[in-house]
């Protein structure tokens with residue numbers, strides 16, 4: 001490793017950043033849900049309102065973990081969220097991009113734990129890595145449905161009314177959430 005390179009962020013620093021990322025994702029999904037509400041697409045809206053709560057739970061799982069392991073923890077502000085869209089495929093594309101970015105972030109946190117020899121940290125990250133596989137797959141499916149529906153947006157609603165896309169229900173292996181799971 002080159003001595004001039006900036007030190008890579010520690011596991012604890014990356015976790016702290018991830019709290020912000022998860023809260024930002026949560027807020028972005030509220031913005032997406034509201035756009036769907038505004039365009040009379042209640043199934044999509046409901047799907048993203050629930051997804052927003054999931055991201056909030058992810059943030060508070062990390063907070064709970066930091067409390068348990070005496071790592072520094074603060075509740076951050078969030079990054080900008082996007083509210084302007086033309087059609088459903090734009091929102092789902094943004095969501096898929098966001099989930100892929102989160103997957104890369106989770107991988108980096110896992111690698112930092114491994115580099116530090118923090119086996120407890122590695123173990124904590126495993127659930128999030130599994131969760132990301134599911135979330136990227138779900139968003140991919142939703143994007144396929146949106147592309148196939150074209151201008152007939154109600155086809156997406158019909159599909160969601162028939163199929164529980166990505167609605168797996170409670171997960172017994174999930175880490176504890178500060179304040180309890182919502």
Ligand SMILES: [Fe+2]
Pocket residue numbers: 022025054055058102
């Ligand atoms: Fe998340």
Ligand SMILES: [Fe+2]
Pocket residue numbers: 025055099102135
């Ligand atoms: Fe997610």
